[in-house]
Amino acid sequence: MTDWEERIRIFWLDASDADEESTLSSMHVLIAERRDDDPAATYEWASVHDFLGQEAEAIPLYRRALELGLDPVCLPQAQIQLASSLRNVGETTEAIRILEGVESDATIGDANEAFLALALFDAGRPGDALRVALKALGKTLPLYRGAIDHYADAIVEPK
Template sequence: MEESMESVIHKADAFMKNGNEQACLALLSNLCVQVPGNSDAWLKYALALDHFSKEEEAIPVYRKSMEIGLDYESERTALICLASSYRNIGQLDLATETIVRTLKKYPDNIAAECFYSLILADAGRSRKAVQLLGRALLKSLEPAAFEGFKGALDFKFSALTE
């Protein structure tokens, strides 16, 4: 490869920031052909597809990046984004399955919980969505932010049932 992977990714990022979808995606697609065993290249390509609202194309690319093998944090990102992409194309069962798997592997991950709440809301489970989102909020903020209402809010969010 004539250019380093980092250089290609840097150029692709610049194209993405400037809204040059075609150039960005072409660079990253070619990079994946040049280094087919590099999971980070595949993940970067999937994220770019997602950025340009090409979720249906991004899904198999996310799956490929995970199949090759990602590090812990990159896999978390790929799983959350995969679930979100499934949600965005209306595949709520696959979105739910993916985000539940994500939460089992990355328990108490606030971002995953937030995406799960969006999936639940889209699935018509708004009470459960509010419960999950509210409890995530309570876990992530300092108790002082609630001005003495944290216990009451926790009780109320916990009491929400479908």
């Protein structure tokens, strides 16, 4: 881990949404150390806006970070956070499209499925949302995974 990455890690440990101006200022100091086209810095700048409830400002920053090419650890995190921000501003169709392309891994676990379930619910697809959530939960149930998967597959959307 580089010194910059360690300072980012410490920033997030101490981050508070109580003092928006100070939080933005502290992150700005960190990202100003990097090139304008640094995907990690762009991702962190997007993340702090998202953290502060400024999803509309975070969305183009997440898109830029993704275009610039994030490392394999940050890539799914950025995709999930972009999709979550899109869902929060009412763009559920795009959020669903992004989340359906994110695969679970050791860093994010099944967070992609949790956020997909939320987006599906917001899109008026509660049956699909419940199905996704139950299948994600089923992975953690050694004795009942088969039963939960079966019941999840049997869910139909309400008319």
